[in-house]
Amino acid sequence: MSAPGDEPGRPAGRGVLPDRPVHTARTALTLGAAEVIGKLSMLVLTVGAARVLGVAEFGAFSYALAIGTLAAVVPLWGYDITVIQRASARPERLRELLAGLLAMRTLLAVLVFVIIAGLWGNTSLSGDRGTAAGLLIVAAVLMDTYTEAYRAAAAALQRQRVLALIHLVQRLLTAGLALLALFGHSGLTGLAVAFLVGTSVGPLTAAVLMRRTGFAPDWRSLSTAGLVELNRGTWVIGVASLVLMVLFRVDTLMIAWFSGEREVGIYAAVYRLLETTLFVSFVTARTVFPLMAATPEPQRVRRYSEQGISMMAAVFLPYTVVLWCRGHGVLDLLYGREFADEGTAMLAWLAPAPLLYGVSYLASYAIVAAGPTLRALTSSVLALALNLGLNCVLIPRYGGVAAAFTTSLSYAVYAAALIYLGRARAGLPRLARAVLPATAASAVACGPLLAPWPLVPAVVTAVLVYVPCWLLVTRLVEPHQIQVLRRMLGLGRMA
Structure with a gap:
């Protein structure tokens, strides 16, 4: 059920506005x-x-x-x-x-x-x-x-x-x-x-x-x-979605064409570690997009974009650090030595992709909150052209490693293009501020991950270090998020 004041298209009254973020x-x-x-x-x-x-x-x-x-x-x-x-x-x-x-x-x-x-x-x-x-x-x-x-x-x-x-x-x-x-x-x-x-x-x-x-x-x-x-008006969103999905999946097809099913199998296993985390992007977009679309004012859309990016960074950045520091161990634990030995280099290049994908995914929703626009399509076509060009040149020689590199780079270009071209509709989100808590906490968590410990104890210790560091920096940078988190979990007084 929606909370009072959350009716679509209707601003909340003063007495219930604080409950919206909760x-x-x-x-x-x-x-x-x-x-x-x-x-x-x-x-x-x-x-x-x-x-x-x-x-x-x-x-x-x-x-x-x-x-x-x-x-x-x-x-x-x-x-x-x-x-x-x-x-x-x-x-x-x-x-x-x-x-x-x-x-x-x-x-x-x-x-x-x-x-x-x-x-x-x-x-x-x-x-x-x-x-x-x-x-x-x-x-x-x-x-x-x-x-x-x-x-x-x-x-x-x-x-x-x-x-x-x-x-x-x-x-x-x-x-x-x-x-x-x-x-x-x-x-x-x-x-x-x-x-x-x-x-x-x-x-x-x-x-x-x-x-x-x-x-x-x-x-x-x-x-x-x-x-x-x-x-x-759906053709703009439809074509943009098609282009984005081609960007998401064409690497697997091109590896199959150029390198065969064995290379596809290694890459697909590694790629699953990217796909498994993308629910964070989907949940974030499904949560904030109805609020953006109800009143798509640029300032409001920018605020929800920053909140969404902060939510995603809190998960994706430490995940990236784990894959960079312990990627071989993760693959060995899940799939076995054969996948680990051949897939670690692919994983290293794919590690930043979840956050880059998440920012681009949320930005694609933000730019269409006020309705379809060709700017979303332009951004996706630009990223796809880069992806196809690099894959055609690099995959025949470097296989799945090239596809992993191209994937991360393409999502970075896509996110940058969406944010720049959509600034009139969605404002310019303060990216540095949004990702600061996760960046600082992830840097501290690198210590246990780089220590010569077995995989599981190292990851558990990193998590125990990361969470309080993230809470501390978030309290300093954006204390309102801590208040929302406490009320969401029932630890504070509900308004």
């Missing part, structure tokens, strides 16, 4: 907890697949997953952001907008799946690893876009917690079924079937929940005029 922080905490558990379950799935399937077959699985993720951008196409924007301002339109969103999603999902099935069968994109398994994985990723549609509706209502739990159950079930399939020696095909079955639970459960809470899609309102109106 409500926002609690939403972030709930979403974050669900996403952490969900991402960890998928990491366990990845580790299990890498160990059971072997490097080459795990590479085939990762290749199909990359194809599916790219394909899913087409039915997503910026509709979720559009629904959040319009329903945040006019909640009474949510059921109509949700019906249009689901209709467009179905049409585009079926279309893109048919095209991929035709290409896959005719060109053997997955080699001899099985067309059926690859297509099942693609279908599972497309199915997940329906869960995202319902999550967008919940975000517009600022009632995201239950949908977050549904998403968590979906992830846990998917990981559980996949592990059973793997250890049941059913191979890549069994893994693909389990992946599809587990993923299908999410949209089915979300649909039942939305109906019971009175926000089921209003299919009677569906009309050609309504679909045209829904699509108006």
